[in-house]
Amino acid sequence: MQIVADLHTHTNVSSHAYSTLAEIVHAAKEAGMLAIALTNHGPAMDDGPHQWHFGNLNILPRVMDGVTIIRGMECNILPPMGAVDPIEYKYYKALEYVIASFHEPLYKPATVEAHTIAMEGVLRDPQITTLGHPGTPAFRFDYESIISRCNEYGKIVEINNNSVNVRRGCRENCLEIARLCKKYEVPVVVSSDAHIFTQVGRFDNALALIDEAGIPEELVVNSSRERLAAYFRKIRGLELFPEG
Ligand SMILES: [Zn+2]
Ligand SMILES: [Zn+2]
Structure with missing residues (x-):
């Protein structure tokens, strides 16, 4: 399976990431x-950037070095009800792609019920x-209850390549989640x-999981230019590749 876009990248505006935007784009x-x-x-x-980082993303050229840039954020899920980082609403609303993740510094691992x-x-x-x-092991939630409702709420599920490397015990959870995505026909990225x-652009671990779970290419939103374009057109009315 081909993957045409990497929809989760960090630059050195976070001090635990180490490359500039130009290096990432290259x-x-x-x-x-x-x-x-x-x-x-x-x-x-x-060590996240100030909210102005997000408020100013619109100065980025849409295309850099031939690569289309999507303005996003990985927001932090906050207890107890899953609220996210308090940033000005106009900045939040302008984001084109928003990932929500549990991170231990901001959400102390609790119970399956609390995470759900x-x-x-x-x-x-x-x-x-x-x-x-x-699939982060410290944050197990009721996978079936949440995944089975993703389509109702228009959410997609990430199969994260890095997780398998850095989060011990993640692979089994990620596989379970991937199988549920297949069962409920929830699109993945x-x-x-x-x-x-x-x-x-490294996806070997994630692609192995997709294979093992038997997720068809049609459910992977970044597996072709057409699918990617259709996804952003649908969720944001955004034409990623206006030149066709
Ligand atoms: Zn991340
Ligand atoms: Zn994360």
């Missing part, structure tokens, strides 16, 4: 990506597009979650 081009989403952590994270309540808040937030690295340019 690496994306080298990896054959048509588009990337720039998804730095929301400002609630200790937070995920229900994520489902109900119309600005959020994507459940980010949902394959992403690197790159924190350095060398990780951009």
Whole structure:
């Protein structure tokens, strides 16, 4: 399966990521990506950028070095109801792609029930597009209850390449989630979650999971230029490739 866009990347505006935007874009081009989403952590994270980073994303050229840039954020799920980083609403509303993820510094792992309540808040937030690295072992939630309702709320589910490397015990959860996506025909996105340019466009772990779960190509939103364009047209009315 081909992946044409990397919709989860971090630049060094977060101090635990190490590449500039120019380096990330260049690496994306080298990896054959048509588009990337720039998804730095929301400002609630200790080393996340100031909210002005998100408010000013519209100065980025739509296309850099031949790669289409999607203006995004990885927001932090906050307890108890799954609210996300408090940033000015006009900045939040302008984002084109919003991943919501649990991160330990901001949500102390609790119970499956508590995590499920937070995920229900994520489902109900119309600005959020994507459940980010949902297989994190410390944040098990009722997978079936949440995944089975993703289509109702227009959410897609991330199969995160980096999770399998950095989060011990994640693979089994990720596989379980991937199988539920197949069962309920929930679209997924394959992403690197790159924190350095060398990780951009790397999807080997995630693609192995997609294969093992038997998810068909039609359910992977970034598996072709047409599917990617159709997805952003549908969720944001955005023409990613206006030149056709
Ligand atoms: Zn994350
Ligand atoms: Zn991330």
